[in-house]
Amino acid sequence: MPSSPNKGRIGVLLVNLGTPDSPQTSDVRRYLNEFLTDARVVDMPAAIRYPLFRGLVVPLRAPKSAKIYQQLWTDRGSPLLFHGLDLQKLVQEKLGNDYLVAFGMRYQNPSIEKALEELRDAAVERIIVLPLFPQYAAASTGSVQEKVMELVSKWWVIPSVSFISTFADDPGFIGTIVTLGKEEMAKRHYDHVVFSYHGIPERHVLKGSHNGYCQLSGCSNTYNEKNRYCYRAQCFETSRLVAQGLGLAPEQYTIAFQSRLQSRLRDPWLQPYTDEVLKPLPEKGIKNVLAFSPAFVADCLETTIEVGEEFKELFEEAGGEHWQLVPSLNTHPQWVQAVADMIHRN
Known part of the structure; x- marks a missing residue:
């Protein structure tokens, strides 16, 4: 059926976290200043936040982070950026001319503001925002939503805006991870699987708990209306669904959390910690491990460097023989279709 002549295109805004403009210390410092003062x-x-992080933490952290970003950088620049731009193009092709797909970063460039201006200039009828974080967290998806609402609230004419807040159990998302996992498992035998998610402070989970439901314990054993926005519960649900798709029994996989920022003694983050989980595995006879990083949909520092290289080194030092990171979804055709399907459903 042909579209109504008065019906405008639907705007789609894909958003990822962000990346420095270059791996130089000055650009990394600028990125960290914006990120860590959110x-x-x-x-x-x-x-407390601004003087502590801008005056102490970022100046100390930026040179070290710049060296790591230099390892990550490619001829096309930051993987998180070019995979995002490639995804934008492919999703646009998949959705067709009735949609206009824009891409932005929560921190640095291309900015959310610029992406929203692109949609406004095109006079889209409404906007669907998809933060590219499978599991909802106030520090990622919530921050994107807040920024979008802040910017759009200043427009004189505000179109309908909707958010896809989580896709932790989306069939297309899960199916793509399973496909990539099976490809790696066909190459060799693995003794165990580790699902490593980006950590957040425990207090973030407890602050968002529905009437105190989340207690950082067995409450994550089921996924329901009371914990559907609990980051920890979503990580467990994603893992259960992927494990089911791979035919894994509960004892064949471990769920852990990485990238904690502050001392766990002063400010505990979600546990168990991945770096501590992997060290005793070789003593248990687990010599070959397949690692997933399902909190990320594109290659970045936390996947390629932290899980792919740093954890591999720790595992081998502990006596492990083979540690293999499953690639991120990036622009896998199945993932592109999954994103298009999510947009259509919303």
Whole structure:
């Protein structure tokens, strides 16, 4: 059926976290300053957050992070950026001319503001926002949503705006991970699987708990209306569904969390910690491990470097023989279709 002549295109905004403009220390410092002073990332009073991170943490962290970004950088630049731009193009082709797909980063460039202006200039009828974080967290998806609402609230004419807040159990998302996992499992035998998710402070989970439901324990054993926005519960659900698709029994996989920022003694993050989980595995006879990083849909520092290289080194030092990271979804055709399907359903 032909579209109504008065019906405008639907705007789609894909958003990922962000990346420095270059691996140089000055650009990394600029990125970290914006990222680590976001009140949803570091939920401290501004009077403490800004001087602590801009005056102490970022100046110390930026040179070290710049060296790691230099290892990550490619001829096309940051993988998180070019995979995002490639995904934008492929999803646009998949959705067709009735849609206009834009891409932005929560921190640095291309900005959410620029992407929204592109959609506004095209006079889209409404906007669907898809933060590219499978599991909802206030520090990632929540921050994107807050920024979009802040920017759009300043427009004189505000179109309908909707958000896809989580896709932790989306069949297309899960199916793509399973496909990639099976490809790696066909190459060799693995003794165990590790699902490593980006960590967040425990208090972030407890602050978002529905009437105190989340207790950082067995409450994540089921996924329901009370914990559907609990980051920990979503990580467990994603893992269960992928494990089911791969034919894994519960004892054949472990769920853990990486990338904690502060001392766990002063500020505990979600546990168990991946780097501590993998060390005793070789003593248990687990010499070959397949690792997934399902909190990320594109290659980045946390996947390629942290899980793919740093954890591999720790595992081998502990006596392990083979540690293999399953590639991120990036622009896998099945993932492109999954994104298009999510947009259609919303």
